[in-house]
Amino acid sequence: MSTAVTTSTQERQGPLDRLRALQRAGRIAADYPAVPALLAELAQSEDAYAELARAGRLLVKQRAEDIAALHDGVRPAAVAVTGHGIVDALIPSLTAELARHGVPLTASVSDYDAWQRDLQDTGSDLYAPGTELALCLLDGQQIFDELPLPWNVEDATRALTGKLQLLDRLAAQYGEHGPGTLVLNTLPLLRSHTQQLVDHRSRTELAAAWHEFNAGLLRLAGRHPRLHVVDLGPIVAETGPVRDTRLAAYAKVHLGEAVLARYAREAAHLLRALRGRTKKxxxxxxxxxxxxxxxxxxxxxxxxxxxxxxxxxxxxxxxxxxxxxxxxxxxxxxxxxxxxxxxxxxxxxxxxxxxxxxxxxxxxxxxxxxxxxxxxxxxxxxxxxxxxxxxxxxxxxxxxxxxxxxxxxxxxxxxxxxxxxxxxADGWFDTRELTAEDRLRAGQYRSEAGRQDLLESTGSMEEYLAALDVRVEVSGVRDVELARVAQITLRTNQFNLTTERLQQADVRARLDDGAHLVLAVRSRDRFGDNGVVGALFARREGTALVVDNLLLSCRVFARGIEQGTVATLLAHARATGATEVRASYRPTPKNHKVRDFWPSLGFRTAHESPEGALDFVHDLAELPEVPGHLGLTFDPAGA
Missing domain, CATH: 3.40.50.1000 (HAD superfamily/HAD-like)
Structure with a gap:
C-alpha cells in the first residue's frame, strides 16, 4: 500500500519538485540523462523562464566534471562571462538552458566592469584553452558613464563611434587568439537616457546614432568569423523593462533577470549550433x-x-x-x-x-x-x-x-x-550560416524517390550503381564552399571518422597552412547534383600523410564515393613521396558503422585504446582501386 501512495505522490509532483528530489538524494549527476526531460516540461510552463532559472540554481551545485565522468558522450561546455555590469544572474538560466540539451556548464564569471581588460588580455578566462563561448555582456549605461557633464548628442555620437571601433579591434584580436566564439550584444537605449535631452530633435538624433551603432555592431559579425552578436531588441520587446532601476543604481545590475534569461536561451542555441546539433x-x-x-x-x-x-x-x-x-x-x-x-x-x-x-x-x-x-x-x-x-x-x-x-x-x-x-521558441533549426546546399536540400531528398525506383527496378546493387552514373569530384575547397565544409564537420555524425568539429575560421586556417590538405567531395548522378557531400582533412608529417578526418553526408551512402575518395588520396600520397598514410577512428554513439572503414581499404591497425579508439596505417604497397562504376576526378590543388 505504501508503494502505491509513493508512486501516486511522484506522479503528482511537478518537474521542479522531481528535480529537487534528485538534488536532495544526491542523484543529479547519476541521473543526469533524465534532467533534459524535466527541463523540457518546465520550458512548456507559463512561467517558463523563471522556472528554468530556479532549476538552474539547483543544477549549478553539481560539478560538470562529475556528470561527464558518469556518462559517455556527455561533454561539458566551458563558458567565460564578462561584462560592464553585474551579470551573475545569467548563470542559473544558462545552466538550465544548456542542461535542456544534455550539456553541463563549467562557467567562469569575471569582475564588475572588467570586459575591456578581459578582451585585451589574452591570458584572461575568455582566452583559456577549451573555452567554447566568451560572453561579453554590454549595456547602454557604459556609454553614458563616459560622457562629460553636461553632454549633448555630438558627445554621445563620438562615444558610440569610438566604442564600435574598439569592439572591432577587440573582435579581431579574439579571432586571432581566442579558442571559441566571442558573443557581444546590441545596446538597449533607455527612456531615462533619451529624456535627459529636453528637445525632440536631439532625442531623434541620439536614437538615430544609437541605431547606427547597433547596426554597425551587428555587421561586425560578418567580418569576424569567431564573433556572434545577439540582438537584444527582440528580447527586450518580449520582456518589457530592461532592468530594475533600483538594482541598476545600487548593485550595478544593468540587465535584468528577464532579459538575461532570454539571452541565456540564445547563448545555448548558439552553442548547440556550434556543436553541430541543429535539427534537420x-x-x-x-x-x-x-x-x-x-x-x-x-x-x-x-x-x-x-x-x-x-x-x-x-x-x-x-x-x-x-x-x-x-x-x-x-x-x-x-x-x-x-x-x-x-x-x-x-x-x-x-x-x-x-x-x-x-x-x-x-x-x-x-x-x-x-x-x-x-x-x-x-x-x-x-x-x-x-x-x-x-x-x-x-x-x-x-x-x-x-x-x-x-x-x-x-x-x-x-x-x-x-x-x-x-x-x-527554441530555435531548433538555428545554424551559423545558410549554405547553397541548405536551400536545395528538400529537393535533393525528394529526388531520392527516383533513385529508390531505379534500385527496385534493377536486378542487383552493381546494376543499380552502374545505371545511377555517379560522378565525383575531389578537389580543394572553394571560397564559396567554406561555410558548407565547416557545416559538414558540425552536422555529420554517422560517417565521421574522428568527429572533430571545425568552425569556418578553423577551416580557413587549415586552408591557409601549406602543411594541410583540405578537400571537398562533390557528387552528382543522373537524378541531379548533390553539391558538396563530404570533406577530407589531412596533413604532412615527415614522410607520412596523416588523415585527420573524413566525412560524408548520409544522403550519398553506399555509392562507393568514400572508397573512391580514399583510393585516389592514397595514390596521390604515393605519387608525392609519402611512405605511409595514417588514419584514425574515434568512437561515438553514432559512428560505429564506420569502425571497419579503414581496414576495408587495406589499412592495418597500429594501436587500439581501452576506450575503443583506433589508429591505422597504410604502407602504400598495394593500393585499392576506384570502384568501376564511379567517374572520379581528383585535383588536390584545384579550387
Whole structure:
C-alpha cells in the first residue's frame, strides 16, 4: 500500500519538485540523462523562464566534471562571462538552458566592469584553452558613464563611434587568439537616457546614432568569423523593462533577470549550433495543427486554414512552416488519417499554403506516431535526434517524448494563434550560416524517390550503381564552399571518422597552412547534383600523410564515393613521396558503422585504446582501386 501512495505522490509532483528530489538524494549527476526531460516540461510552463532559472540554481551545485565522468558522450561546455555590469544572474538560466540539451556548464564569471581588460588580455578566462563561448555582456549605461557633464548628442555620437571601433579591434584580436566564439550584444537605449535631452530633435538624433551603432555592431559579425552578436531588441520587446532601476543604481545590475534569461536561451542555441546539433527535420500533425478541424469527421469542406476567424491563425502557421522549409529544413507529416484524403487536401484544397511537394514524406495512417517517426527517419537515413515533432495532442506529444526522448517535441494546444510562437521558441533549426546546399536540400531528398525506383527496378546493387552514373569530384575547397565544409564537420555524425568539429575560421586556417590538405567531395548522378557531400582533412608529417578526418553526408551512402575518395588520396600520397598514410577512428554513439572503414581499404591497425579508439596505417604497397562504376576526378590543388 505504501508503494502505491509513493508512486501516486511522484506522479503528482511537478518537474521542479522531481528535480529537487534528485538534488536532495544526491542523484543529479547519476541521473543526469533524465534532467533534459524535466527541463523540457518546465520550458512548456507559463512561467517558463523563471522556472528554468530556479532549476538552474539547483543544477549549478553539481560539478560538470562529475556528470561527464558518469556518462559517455556527455561533454561539458566551458563558458567565460564578462561584462560592464553585474551579470551573475545569467548563470542559473544558462545552466538550465544548456542542461535542456544534455550539456553541463563549467562557467567562469569575471569582475564588475572588467570586459575591456578581459578582451585585451589574452591570458584572461575568455582566452583559456577549451573555452567554447566568451560572453561579453554590454549595456547602454557604459556609454553614458563616459560622457562629460553636461553632454549633448555630438558627445554621445563620438562615444558610440569610438566604442564600435574598439569592439572591432577587440573582435579581431579574439579571432586571432581566442579558442571559441566571442558573443557581444546590441545596446538597449533607455527612456531615462533619451529624456535627459529636453528637445525632440536631439532625442531623434541620439536614437538615430544609437541605431547606427547597433547596426554597425551587428555587421561586425560578418567580418569576424569567431564573433556572434545577439540582438537584444527582440528580447527586450518580449520582456518589457530592461532592468530594475533600483538594482541598476545600487548593485550595478544593468540587465535584468528577464532579459538575461532570454539571452541565456540564445547563448545555448548558439552553442548547440556550434556543436553541430541543429535539427534537420520538422514533422507536423495535420488536424488542428496545420488546419482547423478534423478531416476524417468534417471532410475537406469542413476544414479551414485561411477563410475563417480561426483558420487565419492556421494560415499563419502554415506560412511559417513553409518559410522554415525553404531554408533547408526537411518537412514531413505524421497524421492519424487515411492517406488519400490527406493527399487530396494537400494537392487541391484552396486554403493550403503547404502542398504535397513541400514535404519529403507524408505518413497518414493509424499507426502510433513514435513508429511513424522511426519510419520517416529510416527512409531519410537520418537519426530521430535530428527531428522536431509538433502536435496539438497531449497524448501524442507525451508518447513521442517518452518513447523517443531524442526528438524535440513542440507541444501545441487549442489556441492556434500561439502555434508560431511555440514552434519558434527554441530555435531548433538555428545554424551559423545558410549554405547553397541548405536551400536545395528538400529537393535533393525528394529526388531520392527516383533513385529508390531505379534500385527496385534493377536486378542487383552493381546494376543499380552502374545505371545511377555517379560522378565525383575531389578537389580543394572553394571560397564559396567554406561555410558548407565547416557545416559538414558540425552536422555529420554517422560517417565521421574522428568527429572533430571545425568552425569556418578553423577551416580557413587549415586552408591557409601549406602543411594541410583540405578537400571537398562533390557528387552528382543522373537524378541531379548533390553539391558538396563530404570533406577530407589531412596533413604532412615527415614522410607520412596523416588523415585527420573524413566525412560524408548520409544522403550519398553506399555509392562507393568514400572508397573512391580514399583510393585516389592514397595514390596521390604515393605519387608525392609519402611512405605511409595514417588514419584514425574515434568512437561515438553514432559512428560505429564506420569502425571497419579503414581496414576495408587495406589499412592495418597500429594501436587500439581501452576506450575503443583506433589508429591505422597504410604502407602504400598495394593500393585499392576506384570502384568501376564511379567517374572520379581528383585535383588536390584545384579550387
Amino acid at each position: 527535420v520538422l514533422v507536423v500533425d495535420l488536424d488542428n495543427t496545420l488546419w482547423d478541424g478534423i478531416l476524417g469527421d468534417d471532410g475537406p469542406d469542413g476544414i479551414a486554414a485561411a477563410t475563417t476567424y480561426r483558420g487565419e491563425a492556421f494560415h499563419r502557421f502554415q506560412r511559417t512552416v513553409k518559410q522554415i522549409g525553404s531554408q533547408g529544413v526537411l518537412l514531413a507529416v505524421s497524421s492519424k488519417n487515411d492517406q488519400e484524403p490527406v493527399l487530396g487536401v494537400l494537392r487541391d484544397h484552396p486554403d493550403m499554403v503547404l502542398r504535397e511537394d513541400d514535404f519529403v514524406r507524408v505518413n497518414a495512417n493509424w499507426q502510433p506516431k513514435d513508429g511513424n517517426l522511426r519510419d520517416i527517419a529510416a527512409r531519410l537515413n537520418l537519426g530521430v535526434d535530428s527531428f522536431v515533432f509538433a502536435d496539438d495532442s497531449p497524448f501524442e506529444c507525451g508518447l513521442v517524448a517518452s518513447s523517443l526522448p531524442e526528438v524535440a517535441v513542440v507541444r501545441l494546444d487549442e489556441e492556434p494563434a500561439l502555434h508560431v510562437e511555440k514552434l519558434l
